[in-house]
Amino acid sequence: MRTTIERIIYLLVIATLGGMVIQAGNLHSALENAVPVTPKELYAQLKKKGRKPQIIDARALKSVGDDDEAFEESHIPGAIPMPGCAMIKAPVAAQAMIQVGVPTIIVSQQGDEKTLTACQAKFSRARNLAGGMAAWEDADYPEEDGEYLPPKMGGGGGCL
Template structure:
């Protein structure tokens, strides 16, 4: 257990719409018990995503989420627009997930706040040497 728990205030509870600062506060607290889901396409995810996020494009999200997460897991969703993220969050709630939030502004807001992002580098195949 992290000794700082007693020094840091407990993070804000999950809200249906969360600011990037709310999510970062939970991550910094040290006991996040949450999953960050990027529902953009894989190419956009590979270019840049919130550190620790997983890629679950919208077309396969419900089936994948049902197999991967408890319905009481805190899920933070983001996409290219808040409207897209809200639509996905509503679908998850309709499928029985009770703790779903959108991250307002997505990866753009995360970057604007100066928080860390990750990229996925895919190796480029070298032409065969003859």
């Protein structure tokens, strides 16, 4: 009898703690999505070995004459082009590389919230790059130009 009560108490404590951990995990995901990643943080993540975040470049593929730079003029190494976060606008080679459930960094020209909101509807774990491509360039971090070339061996994240 005493053993049964003890067992029930342990299980109740474990269940309560498990529920609290799940709740804290959900809050963690929500907060993480709300906090933009700075160029410095992103550069550090890309330099590290191991799993890297997927980088989605939501700018236009080619410049159409306005002030904003396009993907083919300059982009973060390893970034996948997806103009306006619309799958249909992404190059065919890029479409195959896009994954919706992985940690994703959204790159716009200035890091605007409108683009992020559009992208968060598609990517469950999307974070904004604070200041966008302009901030990345100002910080003098590596850039590439030209059209999108998928990596030879899997992976969709950035590489430096």
